[in-house]
Amino acid sequence: MKHLIDPTDLSKQELDEIISLAQDIIANRERYSKVLEGRKLATLFYEPSTRTRLSFTAAMMELGGNVLGFSDAANSSVSKGETVEDTVRVVGCFADIIAMRHNLEGAPLVASAVSPVPIVNAGDGSHSHPTQTLTDLLTITREIGHIDGITIGFCGDLRFGRTVHSLIKALSRYKNVKVILIAPDELRLPDYIKQDVCDRQGIDYREVSTIEEVISQLDVLYMTRVQKERFLDEDEFDRVKDSFVLDASKMRLAKRSMAVLHPLPRVNEILPEVDIDPRAAYFRQVENGKFVRMALIYSLLRWKDDRGHAMPEHPECFEDPSMRCPNGKCISNHESVPAMFRRTDSGTVRCAYCDAKIKENS
Numbered sequence: 001m002k003h004l005i006d007p008t009d010l011s012k013q014e015l016d017e018i019i020s021l022a023q024d025i026i027a028n029r030e031r032y033s034k035v036l037e038g039r040k041l042a043t044l045f046y047e048p049s050t051r052t053r054l055s056f057t058a059a060m061m062e063l064g065g066n067v068l069g070f071s072d073a074a075n076s077s078v079s080k081g082e083t084v085e086d087t088v089r090v091v092g093c094f095a096d097i098i099a100m101r102h103n104l105e106g107a108p109l110v111a112s113a114v115s116p117v118p119i120v121n122a123g124d125g126s127h128s129h130p131t132q133t134l135t136d137l138l139t140i141t142r143e144i145g146h147i148d149g150i151t152i153g154f155c156g157d158l159r160f161g162r163t164v165h166s167l168i169k170a171l172s173r174y175k176n177v178k179v180i181l182i183a184p185d186e187l188r189l190p191d192y193i194k195q196d197v198c199d200r201q202g203i204d205y206r207e208v209s210t211i212e213e214v215i216s217q218l219d220v221l222y223m224t225r226v227q228k229e230r231f232l233d234e235d236e237f238d239r240v241k242d243s244f245v246l247d248a249s250k251m252r253l254a255k256r257s258m259a260v261l262h263p264l265p266r267v268n269e270i271l272p273e274v275d276i277d278p279r280a281a282y283f284r285q286v287e288n289g290k291f292v293r294m295a296l297i298y299s300l301l302r303w304k305d306d307r308g309h310a311m312p313e314h315p316e317c318f319e320d321p322s323m324r325c326p327n328g329k330c331i332s333n334h335e336s337v338p339a340m341f342r343r344t345d346s347g348t349v350r351c352a353y354c355d356a357k358i359k360e361n362s
């Protein structure tokens with residue numbers, strides 16, 4: 001059975017299949033309107049969401065299926081202390097597939113180990129957001145025409161932005177992608193993405209500190225929110241914040257074919273004056289999210305009993321009860337789960353649930 005916990009759970013071929021299917025669904029909506037009649041999706045959202053939850057709901061409805069679930073775990077038996085494992089065992093009795101968003105990193109992975117039905121990670125803490133990644137890949141394909149060979153700038157909070165982490169992992173599957181990281185010092189991309197993904201997969205990346213110095217080189221500008229509370233020093237936030245705000249004057253420096261993406265919600269990092277620019281693709285991106293989730297749900301249900309679509313093996317993972325993850329937002333510090341770790345190619349040991357560093361080359 002195939003789950004989607006991390007973008008790399010999908011092979012490149014599966015990724016291509018889902019993007020192609022989404023494009024076929026866009027072109028032939030009627031043909032897919034009853035394909036999941038009688039099937040049910042459960043949306044278990046332990047954290048707030050507008051786009052992800054509603055697009056999963058709309059996707060299942062447009063395939064002819066039904067949706068159940070909760071959008072506030074406080075109204076479920078989670079409030080009585082029910083674990084993630086028990087919750088999915090129970091919901092798996094009612095639904096054919098589960099989409100889970102959780103504030104704790106690694107919660108969907110824990111769910112996938114016991115679930116009788118496919119689990120889709122709809123965002124876990126600051127860790128990963130693979131269905132946003134599928135949305136982004138479909139949007140780049142539709143806006144630019146291809147993913148191989150693009151130059152993409154990621155701007156804003158690259159440290160905590162789970163959409164950025166997931167998309168960079170997925171882009172490592174494509175050829176000759178150049179990544180430019182535009183962020184204040186406090187919010188630079190975590191080392192584990194730079195080392196384990198960019199360096200290991202040979203992604204050409206560099207770090208800069210303003211949009212203006214690179215915007216003319218970009219095919220895609222991927223904007224994210226810069227939140228004041230991420231800064232220890234408020235003066236530092238005030239000093240840098242304008243460098244990470246996209247406005248009409250910066251857009252004048254960009255290629256006519258560039259596409260501006262944003263996972264949304266935005267606060268003030270893209271001024272409303274940019275919305276009327278045809279290169280502003282972020283609301284088209286939202287609609288792509290529904291189409292690609294239709295393709296994903298349909299594919300995971302079709303693949304459920306197909307041995308050719310199993311989860312990838314992770315021989316680098318091991319259990320060691322003597323070690324503990326230092327990340328307070330990791331599921332392993334909140335629920336009773338096996339103490340699982342993985343050793344990267346460079347020898348660093350990381351938590352298998354949240355990727356936090358446990359120890360350097362040992």
Ligand code: CP
Nearest residue numbers: 049050051052263264
């Ligand atoms: N992009 C995204 O995940 O939005 P929501 O938090 O509204 O689901």
